[in-house]
Structures are given as C-alpha cells and as structure tokens.
Amino acid sequence: DDQHGTAIVVLAALLNALKVARKELTKVRIIVNGAGSAGVGITRLLVAAGVTNIVVVDTEGAIYQGRAGLTRFKEELAEMTNNERKKGGLEELVKGADVFIGASSAGVLSKEHVISMASTPIVFALANPIPEIAPEDAKEAGAAVIGTGSSEHENQINNLLAFPGVFRGVLDCRASVINVEMRLAAARAIASLVKKPTAGAVIPQPLDRRVAPAVARAVVEAAMRTGAATKLIKNLPLYQKIAAARIKGLIK
Structure with a gap:
C-alpha cells in the first residue's frame, strides 16, 4: 500500500493538477525526491502513464545510469529515467521543473527552489508529519497546485483513496x-471523480463514498481486459452499485 497505493493517488492528483496548470503529462519535467518504496512506486507508475522526463533524486543527488553504488532498485530507476544523465543535487535539478514530488523528508524544498521552477509549478510534498515545504511557503513562492499527505491541508494525497477499491475489485x-494496467485504471477512476479541478481540489476527499466503488469497477474492467481476472463480471454498472453497497456494509 505504501508503494502502489501512494503511486496511484499521486498519479490521480497529478492528472487533475496538470489540468489546472494547463500542462500535458507527456511534456512535463518531473523531479521525484526520494528513492524509497514510495518514490520507486511513484516513478514506475508515472513512466507507465506516459511521463518521459523524470529525474529521481536521493540523498546523494540525481540517480543516473553509471552512478556508483546504486542498489538494484535504483539501477532500475536509472534505466527508466534521466535519459540525459543529469547530475547534481536538488537545488540544481529542480530549476525549470514543472512538478516536484517529495517522498523524502521535512524541509528539503525551499521557497527559492519553487521560485526557480517553471511557471505554474506543481508541488506534492508528501513527507509526514512535516512536509518537504510548508504549503503556505510553496503558495507564496508561486506554486499553482500544492498537495500534501496531511489532512490539515487541501489536496490530501491519502492511500485510503486507493486500496479499498483496488482490493474490492481484485477480490471480486x-x-x-x-x-500496471489495473493501477493506472484506479488512478484514472479517482481523478475522474473531480469534475472541475481547481487549485484547492484536485483529488476527492479520503472518505468520499464514491471513490472505492468507482475504483473497484475500473480495476475489474482492467483485470478482465488484460487477462488477470479469473472470474468475469458482465454487468459493470450493476457491479459498481453492488460494490458500493458492500463497502457501506449494507450487504455481505
């Protein structure tokens, strides 16, 4: 859940944040700060979604092919990202970036970093309990959309939006x-529930009762399409209603 659940919700939020910023997923430059389980999962799913320009940064700086001392997982990241083999630390790499996604630690992103990014930058500062940058600082520095992992701020990027619906669909x-197609479908389903994204609302609330049934349906549909499902569900609209009832505990 920490890896794939986070990645699904990040992608969902990003799809809508890009609408607010009027940018395209395949054309933006993204910095993922942190190469732990969450950072790896986020990067993999973004690449699968069509992002072509990502640089992952860890405590040693940019991850790139040929860098000494990379773990197996970081070698995998190096193969799928940073095609230009950029080097350096966050301060250099974030300049001109369209999106910053933090899966790291408190306070690593400054107002000056955000100011140096491209116009209408998107900042997802997901470190808990203290984010990479305070949302008010990111806003003052010009961030168009800000997301955190905290319920105290707008655009809470919470795994709860993903895993109940994903597992409901998988089980059913x-x-x-x-x-990966099932995870992509889950992200798109979550994003689709926000009909008119704004800077303060690019993702549904964590307890929005529409989310899990919609995600379950999307996961089932993708599983059947890709051959992962061993049980076929023919009437997906009816299934979504039944899933909603199950999730609410009305039927078992």
Whole structure:
C-alpha cells in the first residue's frame, strides 16, 4: 500500500493538477525526491502513464545510469529515467521543473527552489508529519497546485483513496495479479471523480463514498481486459452499485 497505493493517488492528483496548470503529462519535467518504496512506486507508475522526463533524486543527488553504488532498485530507476544523465543535487535539478514530488523528508524544498521552477509549478510534498515545504511557503513562492499527505491541508494525497477499491475489485474478479494496467485504471477512476479541478481540489476527499466503488469497477474492467481476472463480471454498472453497497456494509 505504501508503494502502489501512494503511486496511484499521486498519479490521480497529478492528472487533475496538470489540468489546472494547463500542462500535458507527456511534456512535463518531473523531479521525484526520494528513492524509497514510495518514490520507486511513484516513478514506475508515472513512466507507465506516459511521463518521459523524470529525474529521481536521493540523498546523494540525481540517480543516473553509471552512478556508483546504486542498489538494484535504483539501477532500475536509472534505466527508466534521466535519459540525459543529469547530475547534481536538488537545488540544481529542480530549476525549470514543472512538478516536484517529495517522498523524502521535512524541509528539503525551499521557497527559492519553487521560485526557480517553471511557471505554474506543481508541488506534492508528501513527507509526514512535516512536509518537504510548508504549503503556505510553496503558495507564496508561486506554486499553482500544492498537495500534501496531511489532512490539515487541501489536496490530501491519502492511500485510503486507493486500496479499498483496488482490493474490492481484485477480490471480486479473483484477479491473479495486480498489474500496471489495473493501477493506472484506479488512478484514472479517482481523478475522474473531480469534475472541475481547481487549485484547492484536485483529488476527492479520503472518505468520499464514491471513490472505492468507482475504483473497484475500473480495476475489474482492467483485470478482465488484460487477462488477470479469473472470474468475469458482465454487468459493470450493476457491479459498481453492488460494490458500493458492500463497502457501506449494507450487504455481505
């Protein structure tokens, strides 16, 4: 959940944040700060979604092919990101970036960093309990959309938006695997529930009762399309209603 659940919700929020910023997923430059389980999961899913320009940064700086001392997981990241083999630390790399996604530690992003980013930058500062930058500082520095992992601020990027619906769908269609298409479908389903994204609302609230049934349906549909489902569900609109009832505890 910390890896794939976070990645699904980050992608969902990003899809809508880009609408607010009037930018395209395939054309933006993204910095992912942090190469732990969350950073790895986020990066993999963004690449699968079509992002082509990502640089992942860890405590030693940019991850790139040929950097000494990379773990197996970081070698995988190096192969799929940073095609230009950029080097340096966050201060250099964030300049001109469209999106900053922090899966790291408190206070690593400054107002000066945000000011140096491209116009209408998107900042997702997900470190808990203290984010990489205070939302008010990011806003003062010109961030167009800000998301955090905290319920105290707008755009809470919370795993709760992903895992109940994902597992409901997986169990109901008896999927043999949770593949990337299922995760992408979950992210798109979450994003679609925000009909008119604004800077303060790019993602549904964590307890929005529409989310889990919509995600479950999307996951089932993707599982059947990709051959992961071992049980076919023919009437997806009816299934979504039944899933909603199950999730509410009305039926078992």
